[in-house]
Amino acid sequence: MSSSELRHALGPMCVDSPDGLYACPRSARELTEVLAVLRAHGVALGREVKLSRGAFDRLEAVEPKSCTVLAGAGLVLADLERLLHPHAFTLGTLSPHALTLTVAEFLEGPYAGLKPVPVGRLEPISISLEAVLADGRQLKTHFSPRSAAGPDLSALVLGAHGRIAVVLKARLRCLPLPEARQVVRLSFPSVEAALDGVRAALADGCCPARARAQKVQQRTVLEVELAGALDGVARDAQSLQHRAPTLGGRPAGEALHPPATPHEHECSWPAVARALDHGEVLDLYRLSLHGAIVAGGAGGLGLDAPARWAHGAGLAATVLGGPL
Amino acid sequence: MPPPPDLVVWPSTEEEVQAVIAVARRRKLPVIPYGAGSGVCGGTWATHGGVALDLKRLDRIGPVDATARTVDAEAGVMGETLERRLASEGWQLGHTPSSIYMSTVGGWLAARSAGQLSSRWGKIEDMVLSVRAVLGTGERLETPERPFSGPDVAQLLIGSEGTLCAFTRARLRVFPLPEGRAFHGYDFKTVADGLEAIRVMFRAGLRPSVVRLYDPFDTAIVGDKPPHVSTTSPSQAPALSRELLPALFRVLAPQTLGRPGLMNRATHLLRKSRLVLVFEGEAARAADEDAAARTLCQRLGAVSLGPQPAEKWLASRYDVSYRMSKVFEGGAFADTFEVAAPWERVYEVYQKVREAVAAHAFVLCHFSHAYLEGCSLYFSFVGAAPLGQERERYESIWRIALSAAQSAGANVSHHHGVGLLKARALQESLGEGRHALKMLKDFFDPDGIMNPGKLGL
């Protein structure tokens, strides 16, 4: 099918740009229509026709009590973060690359929309979402903090690269704007001791905004930035300092320089340890007991390009099929 | 009595699970994965007969990986057995549902369960790094650990209540046993004040392991007395409590529990709402968080009761399950249902459910499993009906309560799951999203043999 035929079929719902044809639905219904056209013509979304969610670029609602906001999927996270500040909310500390993404890219892409929560866990930043499935049907998940009402259907969206469902809006979990920030700088006799210290503090409930680490001469220096409520930051600092001496840690003086490469990877802790052993300086974001988002020379899951799926490809291809 | 399966099988290995599902697939026999049967929503009822796949022989526990802080446990491991094993080596999972004596790891995964300490340690889906399962297609699947690319298939299987797969093993996060615990109880003037205290506490970054706010009726029942511990068996008890009182209860139950309106109205006179908090983990941090919570609660007008109410809760935290026997023996019925809602909706859900159920049963509620965004509401109701009408009354209470909760903004379940009881409510709440659930079903279980009827599938 030619591009002009497609353009004709999609009508005002598409834009012909120098980069190719973009479907630009302005509502869930329009997206459903776009998908119906593509399905009828046997065209996959993302190939001949790309999807723009630019029309979904509004901060639609702020729920002050539950600390959540309803945001359009086309909003860029850095912009959303600015829109949140007047409400005294923040998305938390996101990695530099993540801040350049739209809500949709952050949820559907390899970041899988995950954010850290105390006690070393990760949870989706989206508490609920509205998406359209390949067959045009809508998927709206319930706005509730947690659920045991069947499987978590938002997993059809998170990290699925838009191949199973396309998100249009998401209700996002925010945090209160931090009252205080503090940097705790410690040095440890080994990389393992430094990372053990981080993991122990995470398990204690410490939830750092970010950290920087490097092996300096014979010791591993760890620079942890804490942000949050005044006494919360003090507690987190205490947790870090409490665990350090038993692992040979002690206060360190000079600040570390930032890493040379800004490329971000999702890394397990052993991968972080290997990179530090090679002398890399690393910036760590989204720290959890699973690992971290690492800017710097570390090996892991590349976060700026799609990678082969570990699982679920069959689900996308076989079950939901269609034009996604 | 629940409908029985046609046969029960006890596989000991994943291969045997696979073999059973393969046979069932060939013969189009329903397969009902079964743990220890503690579910309260009919999730393991063999409504279509078939094979009960009892997974308790998959009961191996691997060594703790102290660096990665993980343990591998098979699906049939009983919860209490796992926690005791971990505790003997200085670790804990932190997953302590009130069913811990009678539930399995596989059951927790299947029903997306929550423990009583979930506010700090998370629900089961937060504790899982990866799962192994045999799908309805008969294939074996091991989900990857982070980092990985693609959707998190584990989260699509957890909570599927046997309708997509039978879990065989999970890699779970473990934590060191808490070095210290800080207990505290408070009385608030109203439920609303207590809820506000919890909300503000989580916004301030505090993460108690236990958060339980009892509504006034429940506060009155919880009381201040130490938990009763029986040292005499029921058959050796004095005749008064062994025969006379139960007989009296059986006679009076339909007259009192069957007409709960007056008593429910009388509870409007009660106001006081009790909050129980436990902080745990690194000792100094737990004490510090407790002190911060105290300042915050007192600022909201709470009266500090010291550690006793929370210590009492810990000592009697599984007691509610035992109370069922006396109620049922007396010819009455009791049940619980739990939902979750964001903070904007919590109080309204509470009020609407109470109003809806008040004419039919005694109803009490506590709020627990708190998050920055909201919390769970756990309703208990006790009722009775004239002989022969008990089931009708019981089912109508369920319908009324669930409908009131949902229309006020609650979800269908926070941690009990869906099973049969809430299947219709789930399907309704999903709207068009139910097709997504159906597509998962068709993909993972194309012949529809896995636990038919549950989740409305």
Place this chain on the structure above:
Amino acid sequence: MKPMEQHAREYSFCAYCPKVCRFSCPVSESTKTETTSTWGKMTAAHLALTHQRPLDEGSAKALHACTGCMRCTEFCKHHNQPAGALFAARSATIAKGLQPAGAASTLATFAQSQNPFGRQLAPLVAAWKAETPVRYPFFPGCTALVKRSELIDQTLAVASAFGAPLGVSRAAARCCGYPLYAAGAFELFQAHARAFAETIEAYPELVVKDPSCAFTLKVIYPRFEVKMPARIRTVYEVLDENLPHAPVKPPMEEAVAYHDACHLGRGLQQYDEPRRLLRRAVSSVREAPSSGAEGGCSGGGGLLPRTLQETSVDVARRQAAELQQDGETIVTACPTSRRMFERAGRQSEDLLAVLKRWLDTKEGP
């Protein structure tokens, strides 16, 4: 149904219970079946007593799937005692001719010899004659007499060394009757108990080796309104009491795991006495993840080795695995438990044997 009637409320409490004690039953933890869970067994009794489902071979078998270890009671807020209640329900299986073969043959053997081994005990008892004055009459129990006579020697030697010499009592020629109780032959048991009580009228006190015998004499007899004329104490109580008089020697450099015998622990609340004795003899005593009042069972009680032989050995195997995290020797005060661990292929030793070895160790330089 008569013995069952007095347990009616226990049956119904369990039948209506959401199986809260599910994980605690060693038998159902082995079989993994719901039928043999405490809930399943007690429900079978409840349904039979309330005429909702007649007893059949299957439910009779389930009623015999209990070791009487009382572990479930520890997790029951009603303090329900399913062990006694299920043994009472076994009486109905006798009346209906549904008793499993192993239980029936135990009764037949008992009827012939007045003990479960089919042996005459009097000649065995006569083999021990005290040469020196004794302080306490000693009741070793028929398992030790028939199967483990070396235990009697060891006990006598340890007791002498602790300054509390024992002499094997003539009363030991009679079994305490536990097998009758466990088989649900309550009338026979009561008659046997009365006769036993008469036999020991002349004794002011008996010191008992076997925890099951001590539990039967001290706890079960009174439940059947049989008053014991003699004070009953376990050998562990007596030795513990005399620990200050025990030889002063360093403990052996050994790591062992201690298994609480159900009847000594939950039955008689003796948890500390055997541990104090053991800690005197060895340098390291390991506790299982569940020990003391909540400790596991070796599968030897309640006639389980006769009615569900494979299951009873598996119960022992599982308990041994709980105890032996690093392959330690299992030490127990119960001769039956020791037999069960041996059947499960695990290394075990009686507490008295350990004490005797310790006494025999030569002092270091």
